Amino acid sequence: MEKLHRSVRLLYQGRSRRAQRFRYGLIVFDTLTILYFIITAAMSPSLLLTVVNTVLGGLILLDFSARLWVAENRRKMLMQVYTIADAVVIVSLLLAPFFADDLAFLRILRGLRLIHSYHLIRDLRRESRFFRLHEDAVYAAVNLFVFIFVTTSFVFVLAFDDRAGIAAYVDALYYTVATLTTTGFGDITLPTTGGKLLSVFIMVVGVALFVQLARAIFQPSKVHYKCPECGLTRHDPDAIHCKHCGTSLKIETEGSDGN
Structure with a gap:
């Protein structure tokens, strides 16, 4: 067991060529799962999606367990936001087969996988000089990206889930971006009190994130x-x-x- 622990730790923390290839493979896997959850957020439940989600849940759980096993400070790792997000996503994926209707809140929880992108940046900072030189701009872009798609998931469930599908999700994304940029075309609105409060939140936080991104891009790195x-x-x-x-x-x- 000690030998296995050492081998896993070297894969996750070592500097060998093999360890670097392994970590790049993890980065590709994490990126693809994030894109998968964005793409399938508006899809109706099906047997194929349930199987794929369960398999992904098992793989993410395996990676999560391995990271926790070799972590030098497990308590600190468990308190990090992307660790908590991953734990919630794993639970939502493994519980989904027990919900015949694949409840809307489970789709929102999968969107939390976006928060794992902060962990990807930490790995890329270690592996890539480009990310070290442009870290502020990358973080600002990731903050905005995560905010847009997590908020879009909430808007989708709040106002568009009754007509689930890609078109409805695009409408939710369109509304989020239009509100965030304060463009306010007015062709899509959320007339309820909750919808209005959500719109205010999107505008206030979104403008701050846009300013952060612009400052990170135009200021010297x-x-x-x-x-x-x-x-x-x-x-x-x-x-x-x-x-x-x-x-x-x-x-x-x-x-x-x-x-």
């Missing part, structure tokens, strides 16, 4: 590196001294190609 003296964690990519205290920094770079 920063890299995360903790200054050993003062603890400042954000620096210019080519910084050799900390702007706060002047301490020499040793930020990893790929150097210049001489052009």
Whole structure:
């Protein structure tokens, strides 16, 4: 058992070529499951979807269990938002076969898999210099993406689930984006009190996320590196001294190609 534990830990945390390929495979799997849940959010329940969802639930549970098994601080891992989201998604997927009508709230819960994208970014930060250099913009884009599709799921269930289907889900997405951007064409509205409050929430939070994304794109990119003296964690990519205290920094770079 100890040998197996060491092998699994090296796959998830090691630096070997095999471990890197394994983690990239996990990133591809996680990305595909997120896209799958977005695409199937509006589809009517069927035997095929139930089988696929159950299989995915088992695979996500296996990955979840392996990460928990090799985690250095299991309590900290269990408190992280993407871990909680994954646990909720696993439960919703494994419980779905026991609900003949595949209740609407289960489809919303699967949308929480989007929160796992924060975990993907953490892995990509370790693997990719591009993500380290553009981390702020990537996080802002992910925040907006997660907000749009999780909110769309709520709008879909609240106002469009009585005519479930791709067209209804697109209407829910259209309404979410129109409200979020304050375009307000008015061709689709939520007249109930709950719908109006949801619209206010979408506009207020959405504008803030748009501003965050614009600022991250147009401001100079920063890299995360903790200054050993003062603890400042954000620096210019080519910084050799900390702007706060002047301490020499040793930020990893790929150097210049001489052009």
